[in-house]
Amino acid sequence: MLEVQNATKRFGGLVAVNQASLKVEAGSITGLIGPNGAGKTTLFTLISGFEKPSEGGVLFEGEDISSDEPHVRARRGIARTFQIVQPFAGLSVLENIAVGAHLRHAKRSDALARAERVGQRVGLGPELDKSASSLTVAGRKRLELARALATEPKLLLLDEVLAGLNPSEIRDIIPVILAIREEGVTILMIEHVMQAVMNLCEQVYVLAQGRIIAEGPPADVCDDPKVIEAYLGAGAAERLKREKVHA
Numbered sequence: 507m508l509e510v511q512n513a514t515k516r517f518g519g520l521v522a523v524n525q526a527s528l529k530v531e532a533g534s535i536t537g538l539i540g541p542n543g544a545g546k547t548t549l550f551t552l553i554s555g556f557e558k559p560s561e562g563g564v565l566f567e568g569e570d571i572s573s574d575e576p577h578v579r580a581r582r583g584i585a586r587t588f589q590i591v592q593p594f595a596g597l598s599v600l601e602n603i604a605v606g607a608h609l610r611h612a613k614r615s616d617a618l619a620r621a622e623r624v625g626q627r628v629g630l631g632p633e634l635d636k637s638a639s640s641l642t643v644a645g646r647k648r649l650e651l652a653r654a655l656a657t658e659p660k661l662l663l664l665d666e667v668l669a670g671l672n673p674s675e676i677r678d679i680i681p682v683i684l685a686i687r688e689e690g691v692t693i694l695m696i697e698h699v700m701q702a703v704m705n706l707c708e709q710v711y712v713l714a715q716g717r718i719i720a721e722g723p724p725a726d727v728c729d730d731p732k733v734i735e736a737y738l739g740a741g742a743a744e745r746l747k748r749e750k751v752h753a
């Protein structure tokens with residue numbers, strides 16, 4: 507469904523994404539992990555169109571979308587959430603979700619009806635009439651998910667939707683993400699919560715210093731010495747192995 511081909515993004519002298527390639531199969535949940543500053547969010551901005559790659563391209567459903575503006579990509583069916591959740595504080599939860607729904611529903615009543623269905627689906631039913639600014643962190647994460655879903659995407663890009671949630675809130679939201687996939691939405695997710703990555707993703711890509719250094723099923727990737735070193739520093743994989751032997 508999605509293919510990033512040798513994408514590079516430079517900000518002045520800094521190479522944030524370096525010749526990165528990845529594929530997301532239709533119907534899958536694919537993970538994108540990597541240490542802080544690895545370039546994960548930048549790669550999302552290249553896919554959603556908020557930035558253009560310095561080199562390389564992005565294909566969606568077989569078509570080159572590299573020069574499409576973000577609203578054109580949204581219309582094609584790509585939606586993203588943002589790491590820093592910023593709802594329109596003066597609007598209700600329902601109205602916030604309706605902003606997303608307006609992409610496909612020009613009539614306000616249609617957008618609100620769509621927003622209500624999506625709000626219920628992500629578990630915000632009881633909060634719909636409240637002000638968005640009254641939501642807890644977990645509520646805001648659900649709202650961010652709902653706003654993206656309201657655009658009726660084929661591909662949903664989730665940027666750390668679990669960050670800042672406690673373990674029980676994470677347990678509660680995982681079935682919501684699985685249900686979205688069951689309804690036919692393909693998901694690419696940036697995530698630091700490894701337990702969730704293990705439970706949700708079939709395929710994982712690891713980005714470090716802008717490069718894809720590993721890909722595969724999550725259990726294999728987490729055992730990969732290159733990945734351990736990227737997170738814990740040079741020599742870490744060897745140290746861990748020695749500690750295991752002596753334990």
Ligand SMILES: Nc1ncnc2c1ncn2[C@@H]1O[C@H](COP(=O)(O)OP(=O)(O)OP(=O)(O)O)[C@@H](O)[C@H]1O
Nearest residue numbers: 517520521522540541542543544545546547548549
């Ligand atoms: N608009 C920008 N202008 C200049 N530098 C940028 C810009 N956006 C990102 N960067 C830099 O690119 C690098 C990659 O950042 P990015 O936010 O993509 O990493 P990340 O993997 O998402 O990190 P985190 O897990 O901390 O969110 C960082 O060094 C960052 O400072």
